[in-house]
Amino acid sequence: MTILYLHGLESKLSPEKRELLETYGAVLAPDMDYKANPNMITTLQQEYKNQNIDIIIGSSMGGFAGFYLSKLMQTPALLFNPALPYRLNIAQAIPESKLEHSNAIHIVIGAQDKVIKASDNIAHITALLPFTTDLRLSILKELEHGIPLTIFEKEIDLFFKAL
Known part of the structure; x- marks a missing residue:
């Protein structure tokens, strides 16, 4: 299995999270x-169209990119606090596509996120309905913008078990 991980605006995949993801496949x-x-x-x-990407995981700005990339590549996605309703004044073109999401998408939203407000994200996601795939939306009351390793591990495990 090959996992494509898309980091946030000014972040990188931590060694601990990479190690966890590597238990599921190549990262x-x-x-x-x-x-x-x-x-x-x-x-x-x-860059990745000729590779067998099985899963896309993204956080914040990477969640925004992952949402649309999963649609283009017809790949399941797990997105943490995706910057869907706004992109922090960062211009990003959304490619045109007549495709609908055909694979499961799981979005994890932090109710305490002050960078990407949960209410804005939820409103944006519901405006995109109806989906032609399974959409799982988890709102975690204690979660802020950053994803602690314990929550990351739990959500990764739930996501892979649901596939």
Whole structure:
């Protein structure tokens, strides 16, 4: 299994989270500069279209990119606090696609997130309905914007068990 992990705006995949993900498969975690590349989703699609990506996992800005990339690549996705309703003033083009999501998407939202407000994210997600796939939405009352290893591990485990 190959997992494509998309980090947030100014973050990287931590060694502890990489080690956890590697128990499920090979991990690709490209270093991305969303500010310098307003076409990051298209860039990622072109870079990985000939590889067998089985799962996309993204956090924050990586969750935003992962949401649309999973649609383009027809791949299941697990997204943590995705920057769907707004992108922190970072311009990112959303590629046109007539495809619908055809694989499971699990979105984890932190009720205490002050960077990407849960209410804004939920409103944006519900505006995208109806989905043609399984959409799981988890709202964690204690979660802020950063994803602690314990929550990351729990949500990863739930996601893979549900596939």
